[in-house]
Amino acid sequence: MKKIAILGSTGSIGQSTLSIIEKFPDRFAVASLAAGRNLEAAFAQCQRRRPRLVSMATEELADALAARLKQAGITGIEIVYGTSGTVKVATLPEVGFVVSAIVGVAGLEATYAAVNAGKPVGLANKEAMVAAGEILTATARAKNVPLLPIDSEHNAIHQCMRAGERREVKRIWLTASGGPFRNLPLTEFENITVEQALKHPTWVMGRRITIDSATMLNKGLEIIEACRLFDLPPSAVKVTIHPQSTVHSLVEYIDGSILAQISVTDMRLPILYAMSYPERVESDLTFDMAALGHLDFEPPDFARFPCLRLAYEAAERGGAHAIALNAADEIAVEAFLERTIAFSAIPRTIEKVLQETPEIHPATIQQVLELDAQAREIARTVLAAGREIAGVPRT
Amino acid sequence: MKKIAILGSTGSIGQSTLSIIEKFPDRFAVASLAAGRNLEAAFAQCQRRRPRLVSMATEELADALAARLKQAGITGIEIVYGTSGTVKVATLPEVGFVVSAIVGVAGLEATYAAVNAGKPVGLANKEAMVAAGEILTATARAKNVPLLPIDSEHNAIHQCMRAGERREVKRIWLTASGGPFRNLPLTEFENITVEQALKHPTWVMGRRITIDSATMLNKGLEIIEACRLFDLPPSAVKVTIHPQSTVHSLVEYIDGSILAQISVTDMRLPILYAMSYPERVESDLTFDMAALGHLDFEPPDFARFPCLRLAYEAAERGGAHAIALNAADEIAVEAFLERTIAFSAIPRTIEKVLQETPEIHPATIQQVLELDAQAREIARTVLAAGREIAGVPRT
Numbered sequence: 001m002k003k004i005a006i007l008g009s010t011g012s013i014g015q016s017t018l019s020i021i022e023k024f025p026d027r028f029a030v031a032s033l034a035a036g037r038n039l040e041a042a043f044a045q046c047q048r049r050r051p052r053l054v055s056m057a058t059e060e061l062a063d064a065l066a067a068r069l070k071q072a073g074i075t076g077i078e079i080v081y082g083t084s085g086t087v088k089v090a091t092l093p094e095v096g097f098v099v100s101a102i103v104g105v106a107g108l109e110a111t112y113a114a115v116n117a118g119k120p121v122g123l124a125n126k127e128a129m130v131a132a133g134e135i136l137t138a139t140a141r142a143k144n145v146p147l148l149p150i151d152s153e154h155n156a157i158h159q160c161m162r163a164g165e166r167r168e169v170k171r172i173w174l175t176a177s178g179g180p181f182r183n184l185p186l187t188e189f190e191n192i193t194v195e196q197a198l199k200h201p202t203w204v205m206g207r208r209i210t211i212d213s214a215t216m217l218n219k220g221l222e223i224i225e226a227c228r229l230f231d232l233p234p235s236a237v238k239v240t241i242h243p244q245s246t247v248h249s250l251v252e253y254i255d256g257s258i259l260a261q262i263s264v265t266d267m268r269l270p271i272l273y274a275m276s277y278p279e280r281v282e283s284d285l286t287f288d289m290a291a292l293g294h295l296d297f298e299p300p301d302f303a304r305f306p307c308l309r310l311a312y313e314a315a316e317r318g319g320a321h322a323i324a325l326n327a328a329d330e331i332a333v334e335a336f337l338e339r340t341i342a343f344s345a346i347p348r349t350i351e352k353v354l355q356e357t358p359e360i361h362p363a364t365i366q367q368v369l370e371l372d373a374q375a376r377e378i379a380r381t382v383l384a385a386g387r388e389i390a391g392v393p394r395t
Numbered sequence: 396m397k398k399i400a401i402l403g404s405t406g407s408i409g410q411s412t413l414s415i416i417e418k419f420p421d422r423f424a425v426a427s428l429a430a431g432r433n434l435e436a437a438f439a440q441c442q443r444r445r446p447r448l449v450s451m452a453t454e455e456l457a458d459a460l461a462a463r464l465k466q467a468g469i470t471g472i473e474i475v476y477g478t479s480g481t482v483k484v485a486t487l488p489e490v491g492f493v494v495s496a497i498v499g500v501a502g503l504e505a506t507y508a509a510v511n512a513g514k515p516v517g518l519a520n521k522e523a524m525v526a527a528g529e530i531l532t533a534t535a536r537a538k539n540v541p542l543l544p545i546d547s548e549h550n551a552i553h554q555c556m557r558a559g560e561r562r563e564v565k566r567i568w569l570t571a572s573g574g575p576f577r578n579l580p581l582t583e584f585e586n587i588t589v590e591q592a593l594k595h596p597t598w599v600m601g602r603r604i605t606i607d608s609a610t611m612l613n614k615g616l617e618i619i620e621a622c623r624l625f626d627l628p629p630s631a632v633k634v635t636i637h638p639q640s641t642v643h644s645l646v647e648y649i650d651g652s653i654l655a656q657i658s659v660t661d662m663r664l665p666i667l668y669a670m671s672y673p674e675r676v677e678s679d680l681t682f683d684m685a686a687l688g689h690l691d692f693e694p695p696d697f698a699r700f701p702c703l704r705l706a707y708e709a710a711e712r713g714g715a716h717a718i719a720l721n722a723a724d725e726i727a728v729e730a731f732l733e734r735t736i737a738f739s740a741i742p743r744t745i746e747k748v749l750q751e752t753p754e755i756h757p758a759t760i761q762q763v764l765e766l767d768a769q770a771r772e773i774a775r776t777v778l779a780a781g782r783e784i785a786g787v788p789r790t
Contacts (some may be wrong), residue, residue, distance in 0.1 A: 159652060163557040168675040173684060240684055250657070255671075256664050256680035257554060258657040262645070269651050276650075280563040285651035289568060289635060290694050297687035 002275065003031035005095040005119075007086060007110050010041035012206065013101035013124040013150065016268045018049065020275065023283075028275060032089040034102065034110065037061060043068045046077055053078045053092055055085030083109050090114040097275055099150070100125045103206065105326070105372050108132055112365050115139045115147070122274035124150035124267075126225045131323045132368045133228025134361070148274035149229055153222055155270035156248035156261035157230060163251070163259045172232065173250040173258075174222055175242040176300065179214040182241065186304055192343035193394045194336065211333045215346050216300070217325075220311020224322050227315050234315035239308065241298045263287050306347040314354060319361035320371045321354055327375035328353035328382075335383055335390070342391030349389055352382045397670065398426035398489050400514075402481060402505050403496035405436035407601065408519040408545065411663045412494045413444065415670065418678075423670060427484040429497065429505065432456060438463045441472055448473045448487055450480030478504050485509040492670055494545070495520045498601065500721070500767050503527055507760050510534045510542070517669035519545035519662075521620045526718045527763045528623025529756070543669035544624055548617055550665035551643035551656035552625060558646070558654045567627065568645040568653075569617055570637040571695065574609040577636065581699060587738035588789045589731065606728045610741050611695070612720075615706020619717050622710050629710035634703065636693045658682050701742040709749060714756035715766045716749055722770035723748035723777075730778055730785070737786030744784055747777045 004021060008014045014033075021028040032053035035042035039056075042065055046054060054077055056062040062081035069077060080088050090098050090110040098114040100107050101124040111128045114121050116139055123129060129136060140147045149155050153174045161169060180199050181192065197214040198207065212218035219239055226237045240250075250260040263269050269285045302309050307329075314325035332349040335341040341349070356378050362368045383390055399416060403409045409428075416423040427448040430437035434451075437460055441449055449472055451457040457476035464472060475483050478501075485493050485505040493509040495502050496519040503523045509516050511534055518524060524531060535542045544550050548569045556564060575594050576587065592609040593602065607613030614634055621632045635645075645655040658664050664680045697704050702724075709720035727744040730736040736744070751773050757763045778785055 159558050159654065162559070163554050163654070164675050170677075238684070240687065247655075250684075252682070252684070253675050254677040255667055255675040256658050256678050256682060257668065257675070258682055258684075259554060259558070260642075260655040260657060262653040262655060263651050272650055273652065280559050280648050280650040280652070282565075282649040283651050287647070287651060287653055289633070289645075289647070289653075289692070292635070292692035295690040295692075297684070297690075299685050 002028050002096040003094050004028055005032045005089050005092060005098045007034045007090060007099065007107050008101035009033035009035045009045055010038040011101055013267060017099045017271050020268050020272050024281065031095045032092050034086040034089045039064055046074060047072065051077060053080065053089055055080045055089045057081065086110040087113040091117040095119055097122065100128060105131050105369065108368065109365055112136060115143060115145055118143045118145050120146045120148065122148045122150045122271065126151055126221050127326050129225040129228050130221050130326045131372060132365060135365065137228055147229060148277055150270045150274050151222060152270050153249040154226060154229055155273055157226065157251055159261045160251035160259035164253050168253050170252045170254045171236040171238055172226060173238045173240050173252065174219060174226060175247050175249050176216060176219045176239050177243055177245045178241040179216060181214055182243065190342055190344045190391060191394050194339060197343060207337060208330065208333050211336060212329065215307045216305035217307035217329045220307050221326060223311050224315045234312050239300045241300050242296065244295055246295055307350065310347060310350050310354060320357050323368060323371045324353050324357040324375035325350060327372045328379040331376050331379035339393045339395055341383060342393055345389055345391040349379055349382055352389055353378045396424055397422060397491040398424050400427045400484050400487060400490040400493045402429045402485055402493065402502050404428035404430050404440055405433040406496055408496035408662060412666050415663055415667050419676065426490045427487050429481040429484045434459055441469060442467065446472060448475065448484055450475045450484045452476065481505040482508040486512040490514055492517065495523060500526050500764065503763065504760055507531060510538060510540055513538045513540050515541045517543045517545045517666065521546055521616050522721050524620040524623050525616050525721045526767060527760060530760065532623055542624060543672055545665045545669050546617060547665050548644040549621060549624055550668055552621065552646055554656045555646035555654035559648050563648050565647045565649045566631040566633055567621060568633045568635050568647065569614060569621060570642050570644050571611060571614045571634050572638055572640045573636040574611060576609055577638065585737055585739045585786060586789050589734060592738060602732060603725065603728050606731060607724065610702045611700035612702035612724050615702050616721060618706050619710045629707050634695045636695050637691065639690055641690055702745065705742060705745050705749060715752050718763060718766045719748050719752040719770035720745060722767045723774040726771050726774035734788045734790050736778060737788055740784055740786040744774055744777055747784055748773045
């Protein structure tokens with residue numbers, strides 16, 4: 001029986017993880033949950049899953065959850081809060097696998113703590129890998145624990161890499177749907193509205209990641225994540241536009257063979273893969289080969305998606321620049337969603353922030369968090385500086 | 396240095412193998428060749444590759460080759476002939492890998508001898524696997540030697556199977572181009588000419604295999620080969636029509652993940668893979684991902700391709716029926732190429748022969764050869780019986 005800690009249990013990945021655990025009661029059990037700010041969802045999860053430990057974002061939320069549980073007559077659940085609470089969730093002695101799914105760098109300290117405590121980690125939190133990939137992979141290597149990607153693309157790469165040795169990999173190909181603006185005339189990018197950008201053609205996801213798919217900054221973060229996870233130079237991480245999102249990614253070997261992974265677009269599959277690795281577990285997440293039909297592939301358009309170019313630059317420079325790419329994007333996407341900047345201002349903001357970012361390679365998580373805070377500050381300053389970068393928001 | 400024996404050195408696979416050996420002189424060397432009936436090609440190969448041993452089909456050809464070599468002042472090459480000669484080529488003590496590429500059951504005895512002598516074998520001779528798959532795989536298991544498929548589809552399966560354990564494979568999908576008659580109206584099948592059937596859309600191959608691609612009997616043989624090679628029931632071996640021949644085959648795992656292999660349509664790639672397995676060797680056989688474009692997949696039409704149904708039946712019954720499928724097809728294809736029967740008579744002949752085949756599971760290669768001879772005899776009788784099966788040949 002593998003006992004699972006979920007960092008971000010009330011989010012989409014967290015809920016999918018819980019549904020997998022429920023489906024395989026002989027294999028997996030819930031140990032601990034970091035539930036964040038959603039009190040109702042946290043309460044419902046406690047009621048149904050009976051974890052030993054739950055962490056909430058703040059002391060007030062922890063108190064409120066305790067009161068609700070007491071009222072419902074539910075006992076035996078320890079409640080903690082804040083970063084130290086999330087770390088406790090991730091490092092509980094009986095935990096055998098940690099699903100790291102707290103969006104943004106918030107999950108970083110707990111993810112690091114899990115790896116440092118020798119826990120195998122399933123990574124859905126790509127920002128952790130972008131911001132602190134060097135530190136996380138070095139620690140994982142030292143502790144000899146696997147980092148298993150849950151992002152569908154990296155999960156596909158992980159699977160395809162089993163068909164050869166690491167030194168036999170020539171390059172990898174991340175597939176990208178191309179988002180909703182793959183065929184939009186370039187001149188109309190300045191006029192993209194929040195509503196248009198939130199319509200993703202194939203995946204249903206959170207708001208930031210949906211915008212990041214529209215700008216392809218999300219693919220940019222995945223490029224950096226792939227460099228860190230698989231120890232590849234940015235030049236060996238390519239992107240191919242594949243609108244059907246059927247092939248999740250590909251690995252090209254030195255002999256000329258390319259391995260590709262295909263499956264339903266359902267995050268439960270990479271979650272199950274990561275949780276049961278190195279085994280595969282029978283599931284009903286069957287892909288209908290009769291419906292395979294037509295698959296299209298085309299090279300990405302770097303003029304249309306400047307975020308891709310910026311991501312390669314940040315990947316090359318690494319350290320503070322990878323952190324700044326993610327941080328600046330988060331600030332810019334927030335501003336776009338609040339309708340204070342134009343869609344095209346997102347890459348403009350990132351580019352400006354990258355220019356103002358010093359060449360630093362952090363050695364500790366604390367340093368990572370400081371560089372992240374600095375990058376956000378720079379991004380806010382850049383956006384406050386006026387219309388030249390912010391553009392005219394469309395409503 | 397791996398010393399290679401090539402059974403069928405003057406054929407297409409043999410020549411590709413020689414070009415691979417030439418490209419990697421630090422890894423591979425020619426040890427011995429079974430060159431068959433092509434005296435000129437055999438002489439040229441002796442001149443250029445200097446094998447230690449060469450086998451020709453007959454004593455006269457062996458004498459003729461000896462005379463040519465003497466005339467040219469080439470010494471140190473032993474020349475043998477016939478089945479015993481081919482066996483000697485396959486079992487030479489210094490041979491570290493045998494490429495089995497003699498078309499038809501002719502290569503069977505030598506392939507068996509190689510496996511029995513503990514030599515790893517690269518199998519391009521699919522008929523050997525169809526006719527004597529149970530015996531060959533049992534012997535390979537007992538001797539703990541790998542049987543590495545060189546057929547592009549089975550080679551793809553072999554690669555995709557590395558991403559999991561054998562027990563985790565749910566089913567496999569062999570891709571098929573669908574041949575030149577994928578979209579031909581069913582009513583016109585009776586009128587197909589030899590010239591039409593010899594035009595294969597993607598691969599350039601020998602005459603029989605090209606006709607077998609047009610009837611899809613080739614895919615049928617591959618179904619049986621896959622059952623034997625990968626120890627799968629026929630129900631777990633599926634076919635998907637993929638006209639571009641870019642994806643060479645796919646493996647579906649129990650968790651829902653499907654792994655696919657993509658590469659250039661060049662037999663040198665699976666040959667290199669088999670010869671260097673478990674390593675991968677850097678080659679210039681690079682697939683251009685920018686040209687990936689559109690990939691189509693559709694279910695096969697069993698009404699259009701009765702050979703597929705017949706192959707599944709033969710796969711289920713195994714033994715003599717698998718042998719008869721191959722033998723009857725070879726006779727029928729010869730007759731079609733000689734313009735004595737119609738294209739549609741090929742499956743009609745096979746069906747009739749299968750009906751007349753007894754339920755026998757051979758235990759020795761000798762028995763396999765006898766059953767093969769019997770099946771050919773039945774096929775000739777069936778074809779001689781008249782127009783009902785033979786149809787009207789088109790010229």
